[in-house]
Amino acid sequence: MRGVLGALALTVTPAWADVPGSSDLEILPRFARAEIVDYRVEESVERLYPQSALRRISGRLRVDGEIDVVGRLSALTYELPRGHGSGEAFAQARAALLAQGARALHWCEGRECGASSLWANNVFGNARLYGPDEQQAYLLLQLAAPRQDSLLALYAITRGTRRAYLHVELLEANAPQGEHLPNAETLLRQLKEAGVLELAQLPAEPADPWLALLARALRLDTGVRLQLSGEAVARGADRARNPRRAPGKRRQRDAGVAGGVAALNSRSTWMIPLPALPASCDKERR
Numbered sequence: 001m002r003g004v005l006g007a008l009a010l011t012v013t014p015a016w017a018d019v020p021g022s023s024d025l026e027i028l029p030r031f032a033r034a035e036i037v038d039y040r041v042e043e044s045v046e047r048l049y050p051q052s053a054l055r056r057i058s059g060r061l062r063v064d065g066e067i068d069v070v071g072r073l074s075a076l077t078y079e080l081p082r083g084h085g086s087g088e089a090f091a092q093a094r095a096a097l098l099a100q101g102a103r104a105l106h107w108c109e110g111r112e113c114g115a116s117s118l119w120a121n122n123v124f125g126n127a128r129l130y131g132p133d134e135q136q137a138y139l140l141l142q143l144a145a146p147r148q149d150s151l152l153a154l155y156a157i158t159r160g161t162r163r164a165y166l167h168v169e170l171l172e173a174n175a176p177q178g179e180h181l182p183n184a185e186t187l188l189r190q191l192k193e194a195g196v197l198e199l200a201q202l203p204a205e206p207a208d209p210w211l212a213l214l215a216r217a218l219r220l221d222t223g224v225r226l227q228l229s230g231e232a233v234a235r236g237a238d239r240a241r242n243p244r245r246a247p248g249k250r251r252q253r254d255a256g257v258a259g260g261v262a263a264l265n266s267r268s269t270w271m272i273p274l275p276a277l278p279a280s281c282d283k284e285r286r
Contacts, residue, residue: 022076025170027143027152029096031080031089034166038077038126045073047171049140049153050123051106051183054114061122067105067140067180069151071173077126078166086156086164090137093154093166101144102152107186109137119155129167131159142180149177181209184216192221 022039024030052064080089098104111133113119119138120129135158143150155167191197 025074025076025168027097027100027147027170028093028168031078031084031092031166033081034078034089036076037079037165038075038128040073040075042073042075044070044174045171046070047073047151047169048123049106049151049171050138051140053108053112054118054123056115056118061118065106065183067151069171069173069177070175071150071171074170074172075124076168077128078168080164080166082162084164086135086158086166087137089164089166090139090154090156093168094139097141097143097152097154102141103144103180103182104139104141104186104190105151105180105182106138106140107189110134113138116157120157124155124167124169126167129155129157129165131157135159142177147172149173149175151177151180181213184213184220187213187217188220 018036019039022036024036047069049067049069050063051066055062078089080086094104094107113133113136116133116136117130119136120127120131137154137156139154141152141154142148143152150170150172152171153167153169156165157167158164187197
């Protein structure tokens with residue numbers, strides 16, 4: 001009887017379990033039935049998180065933008081249950097983090113991220129994360145206050161063997177991070193994905209970096225129609241049409257707004273909100 005019970009017990013034992021000593025991040029719920037297959041915590045680690053596609057030119061890794069951070073690194077890799085692709089876990093994690101107020105700084109999917117081998121080996125140092133370029137996704141975020149000095153990176157990949165992984169890194173910086181800006185491609189992707197782009201983080205007097213960023217986002221897809229909410233939209237549009245009425249810095253800002261709008265064709269109805277709390281962009285469904 002003991003032999004039979006022992007055999008039965010073996011049949012219900014999980015095929016694999018979390019690596020010893022590992023644990024989830026408190027800010028990120030685990031994907032159902034996923035298992036931690038790699039885990040490490042290190043102090044005073046330097047990380048270079050890309051904000052563009054990765055490519056190798058003349059044997060050197062090249063990126064158009066990156067954030068260099070030193071701090072406490074918590075890194076864990078989940079293997080997802082059979083029958084589930086990495087995109088499912090990536091989408092769930094992204095939604096959970098954005099709902100907590102995290103700011104997306106760079107978001108890419110598929111071949112637009114560059115070579116998966118470079119992400120696996122040069123960025124994360126984890127060969128398990130190598131797979132087909134079209135099966136990858138990457139998201140870099142800055143967490144909301146009071147954890148604004150922390151960055152979180154997500155990298156999802158489904159390998160050719162159909163095994164799917166979600167890699168997560170939390171970097172708690174040793175020094176204050178200030179404000180990191182997203183890139184224009186990420187703002188547009190968020191708008192298209194959710195149908196609304198919240199801009200409540202805009203300061204009351206948007207500075208040149210924000211204006212230039214929003215103008216670049218507008219130019220990426222001139223076929224998208226937007227409706228803007230914000231109490232100062234009409235007032236700002238009037239200043240853009242009549243810049244002499246606006247003094248000094250406000251006139252410069254409104255001229256930048258007008259320049260961004262003028263770059264679009266007649267199919268679009270883009271406007272950039274001036275001081276408005278909260279401010280949001282809603283995409284019109286065609």
